Structure formats: structure tokens, C-alpha cells
């Protein structure tokens with residue numbers, strides 16, 4: 001697909017870097033909190049399943065690249081999107097692919113880290129990042145784990161509730177202002193839609209909800225195939241026997257794309273370890289994968305308990 005509008009020139013990239021460096025002077029090190037990725041690597045084709053979500057992303061790509069299409073059809077593009085679904089289902093991948101296909105700069109705002117570091121100041125930082133984006137070429141602002149803005153869940157008490165309100169008000173104002181900016185789109189994500197402040201979702205805010213569900217059987221097959229292909233392309237040789245996908249799928253109930261990718265990674269890692277120990281291991285077989293899945297299931301349970309605080 002050729003862009004009808006030119007992609008952001010390098011000069012505006014340099015300008016963006018300068019502006020971000022200016023923000024770092026004021027707020028301190030931004031790494032891991034606000035990261036700019038000029039060209040994400042992920043394409044829509046490398047995302048398995050999620051047909052409905054990918055269709056939505058495709059129309060957002062057009063909204064950024066060819067806003068006049070909306071005008072021709074008498075409508076206005078969406079400016080604020082919420083991707084919601086369980087952890088590891090591909091929300092971040094979709095947002096990155098959107099930026100890539102739209103030839104937009106990707107701004108990754110990790111809300112949880114921002115809130116922990118700047119709590120009271122986070123509204124100001126968010127406001128400044130929106131300002132940096134304005135008028136500097138095409139941009140996707142990814143508000144990752146937006147549920148972290150419900151401060152009172154993390155810092156109980158009246159003060160946190162008031163601070164949370166202030167930040168959400170600022171964000172809503174900024175989202176509203178995006179209406180006049182054809183080149184910029186805000187995409188938020190959450191795996192806890194129940195924890196989200198309801199004022200964020202609706203007209204003038206995040207007014208397009210996109211579900212990113214766990215994969216079904218066929219989608220899992222697709223995801224496994226994508227990751228197998230990627231590993232083989234990177235190694236430049238065959239790494240897998242033909243796998244019995246029915247046997248594998250039967251053991252992957254409730255697993256996400258992230259889980260499947262991790263299972264394959266562990267199976268390959270095991271091969272590397274055995275080669276290191278002087279063995280001559282063959283390609284990955286179904287039994288190798290099934291063994292890894294059993295170990296991984298146990299670990300995943302513990303990780304989820306830690307993540308969602310059931311050990312606290």
C-alpha cells in the first residue's frame with residue numbers, strides 16, 4: 001500500500017527526539033515510561049487470528065493515512081481507541097502494527113510505571129507528551145495499562161482519588177483536542193476493563209472499543225505457525241518436526257498467544273541447552289512441546305497469582 005500522504009520526514013523525528021529530551025530534563029529519565037519507536041517492526045500479517053480486531057486496526061490505518069476518505073463519506077475518524085482483553089493476547093502487537101502500517105511514530109506510555117514514578121505529576125507529563133506529538137507528523141500514542149490511572153486501586157485514600165480525577169480530566173481534555181488533529185491517534189489498552197474509570201470510555205474519550213480475546217483452536221494453530229516460521233527464518237533451517245496440533249491444543253486451554261510463543265521459546269531453549277551439553281538433539285517434536293507445556297502451566301499459575309496480588 002502506498003501512502004497517499006508522505007510519511008513523517010526524518011527532520012520531524014529529530015525534532016521529536018529533541019522535544020522528548022527536553023521532557024526528560026524536566027521529569028527525569030523517561031526510559032521504560034515514555035518510549036518512542038520511530039518504526040515498529042510488527043506487521044498485521046505477523047499477528048495470528050484476531051480477524052475482527054485487525055479489521056478495525058486496518059480502518060484506523062486509513063484514518064491516519066487517508067483522512068480524506070472519511071470526509072468523502074461524510075464522517076470523522078475515531079481519535080481514541082481502547083483495546084481490551086486478557087494479558088498476552090496481542091494488544092501491544094496490534095497497536096505497534098497500526099503505527100507501522102500507518103507509517104506513524106509509536107509512543108509507548110507505560111501508565112503503570114508513569115504513575116508509580118510521578119503519581120501527582122503524571123497528568124502534566126501526559127499533557128506534555130500530547131503537546132510533543134502535536135504538529136510533528138503522524139503519531140500513535142499508546143496508553144498501555146490505562147487502568148493504572150485509577151490511582152485509588154494502588155494508593156487507597158482520598159488524596160489518590162483526587163489526583164486520579166485530575167489526571168483523567170487532563171487526559172480527556174487532550175483526547176478531545178485530538179479531534180482537530182488528523183495525524184494523531186490515541187490507543188489505550190487494558191486487561192482489566194472492570195478497573196477502568198468509566199468517564200474515559202465514551203464520546204470525546206476512548207470512543208471505539210476493540211475486543212482482543214483469547215485465541216480459539218484455529219487461531220492458536222495460526223499463532224504457533226507464525227512463531228515456528230519466525231524461529232526457522234531466524235535460524236535459517238528446519239527446527240520443528242510436523243507437530244500434532246490437536247494433541248498440543250488439547251493442553252493449551254485458556255492460553256494466550258503470549259503463552260504459546262513462550263512455550264515454543266522454551267522448547268527451543270531446551271534444544272540449545274542439550275546441544276551445549278554435548279548432545280545432538282533433533283528438531284522439536286510434539287512430545288517436547290507437551291513436556292514444556294506441563295512445566296509452563298505450573299509457573300504461569302504462580303506468576304498470575306503474583307501479578308494479581310493473590311499472594312498479598
Ligand SMILES: Nc1ncnc2c1ncn2[C@@H]1O[C@H](COP(=O)(O)OP(=O)(O)OP(=O)(O)O)[C@@H](O)[C@H]1O
Nearest residue numbers: 047048087088089090091092093191223257258261
Ligand atoms: N495474536 C498473536 N499472534 C502472534 N503472536 C502473538 C499474538 N498474541 C500474542 N502473541 C505473542 O505474545 C507476545 C505478547 O503479546 P502482546 O504484548 O501484544 O500482549 P498484550 O495483549 O499487550 O498483553 P498485556 O496485557 O500483558 O500487555 C507477543 O510479543 C507475541 O510474541
Ligand SMILES: [Mg+2]
Nearest residue numbers: 091092144189
Ligand atoms: Mg501489552
